Each structure stands twice: as structure tokens, then as C-alpha cells.
Amino acid sequence: MNKKETFGERLLRKREELKLTQEQLAAKIGITRVTISKIEQDLTQSTRADTLLSLAKVLKCTPQWLLNGSGSEGTLANESNVVAGPPIYQFVPLVNWVQAGNWTDIAPQISFEDTELFPCPVKSAPGTFALRIQGDSMLPRFEEGDLIFVDPEKLDAENNKYIVAILEDSNEATFKQLQIIDGHKYLKALNPDYPPELKFLKINGNCKIIGTVIAHMKQV
Template sequence: MASTIDMDAVRRILLEATTGESGQSARGLSLAAGLNADAVRDILRGKSGQAKIDTLAALAKALKIDLSEFLGSGSVNVPLPVPNLEIDPPSPSFSGNAANFPNDVPIVGTAQGADFALEQDGLAVLIEQTEMMPGEIRGYTRRPPRISGNKAIYAMQVAGSSMEPRFEIGEVIYVDPRRIPGIGDYVVVQLRNGDDEVICAMVKRLARRNASTIELEQFNPQQRFSLKTCQVAAVHRVVPWSEMLG
């Protein structure tokens, strides 16, 4: 009898590999296996359905385990902890005179967060969001001359793929909390929790705004959705490179 793929066992093994202090990131494991950067994350979230055998073979090789550990006839009911989707913030590439820019723009802590569930036209929609730790500084990046006088600007790392191809996973963006964004600007939308503490944010494009709602757009997958202003703590404008270097 041919073995079947036990997706519970697959997720359990992948979770063990991507959680804990010694665990690598889901993105790192995907890339180590030669797969799409979101492959492991999609399996953990159940987005990929039944994983293909060649995908599992690549993951088994990267994990240095036997493929048979992903196969079986039964299923195991295990709790699914939050995987380690955090990635270390790289610095943007600077060369020539730009390498002499002050290295003092703080990079705030971010990590891939759980999807944000909302109702859109009577349907449940899951929107990618980012865990944000405003008080945790992961490092610093260069300050181009055009923003030398604005010490409020901070940087953050894009932790998800919902804005590809405009913003790639791992890309560092500069954010200005002082300048009011206009329609069509890219923004970081900070979300409230029950205690008014900012713990999550969304990197999106501002599509429309009024006194009661804010409409946002993402590219991957293509989606427009609305948030009530009471859910939003702040909307900060992403500073285009053309403004910083032009």
C-alpha cells in the first residue's frame, strides 16, 4: 500500500523547526529547501492544501530528515503554536558618498503576524499584518541628507509578501509619522488593541479615507478592504526613495 502524506505530521515537524530559540525562520527554511520564500508559511497556515511530494522531499533534505517522517496513514491532533516568522533586518545598500550618511535612523522591531480577520461584503477576509514592537530597536540604518532634519522618521522591515512586487520581504522602508499621507501613498497603519497599545501594523496603499473609515489596498493577493477609524491608532507615510535621495 502506498504511503499517504500526513499533513498534521508535516506541520508538527515544520513547527518544531521554526519555533524556539534555535529555530530558523519559516522563510529561511523555505529558501534553504530551494522553494518559494512563502512555502513553509503557507503550509503552516493551511493555504497550500495537500503539499506536493517534491516539496516535502526538498524540505526533508533541508531538515536532514528522512522523507518517511512526513508520510503515514493516520493524523495527529497537535496544538499549533505561532511559528517563528521573524527575520533579521538588513541595512539598505548604500555605496559611494551615501556610505558616509549618518547611521542613526532606528529600525523598529517587526515580525510576521497572524492574519487580521475582517468582514468585507458579507464575507470573511484574512489580511496580512505585521507584529510591531515600537519600543524595540533592532538596529540603525543610514540617514540620507533630505531627511537629516526629521528625527521622527523611523525604519522598519517588511515582514510579509502582501505588497509584492512594490515591497519585497525583508526590504527596509523609511516611515514619517509627521507628514499626513495622501491618497495613493504607501502607509504603515498602526492598529489598536483593547488597551490602545500598538502591537500590530499593516504596510498597505492608502486608497480612500473619510471620518469613519479608511480604505486600503494590497497587491498580493490583490485586495481592497476598509477599517473603521476606531481600529486605527495612526497612519504613517512611507517615504519614497526619490524624496530621500532626489
């Protein structure tokens, strides 16, 4: 079985294909040669989103492919032909709902090279992750297949904020709106077709908030 190429190995290969020295590549994106050397040796734990985007641009490949080898190697679109999108602050892993329910334990073990990553459009904590919406409980605003970005450091959610939580009798996380009524906290499903007994779940020591939703990305 062929060993999967690492982020550092892909960077080294693309740099050599373009006949760039470490010094030349570093100068083009505004970092040090030592940083390039560490990335190529896979000695860095993470890479800033702006650095990754700059590397991909200079090396004529996509940031997703450069970081974890997913998708087509491709090239970035010509800047003159596209309209600038929102700024990217970091790439975050897409996890499943069981992983989200155990995020505190598994986050340090997540390998970014083996995980699908998505650009987070807002500033967020380093442990931020993405989830893909399942089911219809949060219709019409959140549709199945949409992405939500969850900041695990925002645990003191305010009234009407959207949160991801885990119930004591489940190993999967759930996504709902937090409602505080007369001092009592509830998890609310947005779907207007849900009956009251399914639409509101009172939080009474049976629920742990995992994080607050900070961004929402709909499918095209």
C-alpha cells in the first residue's frame, strides 16, 4: 500500500516543480524560510488560513488539496474573473454528530490530513468544528445538508442563540435554539409543524451545551 503524501510532502513537491527555493517561496508569502522548512518536515501542528491560501496561490493549487490531499489538485481561479468572497479566518474539520457529542475528548486526536475541512467565514476559537445538518427539526431556516460552524468555547449561550448540545441519554449531539422563558431554559425546534411536546425540551440538568453556532452555510 502506498503511503499517503503529507501536507509537507505536497508542499515540497509543488515548490520543487515550480523550481522555487525555500527562501523564494517564503519571500513571496511573507514568512520565514524556517517556517517553510518546518512545514515541509511536518513539524507544525497547524497552519494559519491566510498562510495556507497564500501558499496555494503561489504554488498554483487549491488550499484543500495542499492541506489534506482532498479533491482535485487544480489551480486557484484567476482573480480577475471572480468576485472576492468573505474572508477566511481558519479551516475547520467537518465532524459527525457522535464526534460532536464527545468533542472535548476527541478534538486533540483529530487529524486534519484525514478530515474534510471547510473555511470558517467568521473569527472563532481554535477548536471550532463544522456539522452538516440532518433532519427537519430546524426548518425552514436550516435545511438538511446545510453546514453550521460551532465554537466550543462559547458555552454561556444567550437567549435565542443556536446551540449544539448533548442529552444525558444520547451519544449524539443535537442542534436547537436556546430559549429562556421565566428563568427556565429550553431547547427549541424551529419547525412550525412540530407538535409542542417535540418543539420544546426543558433543560433540567439533563443537557450539556457543547458550543454555540457562529456561522451558517447553505448548500448551493
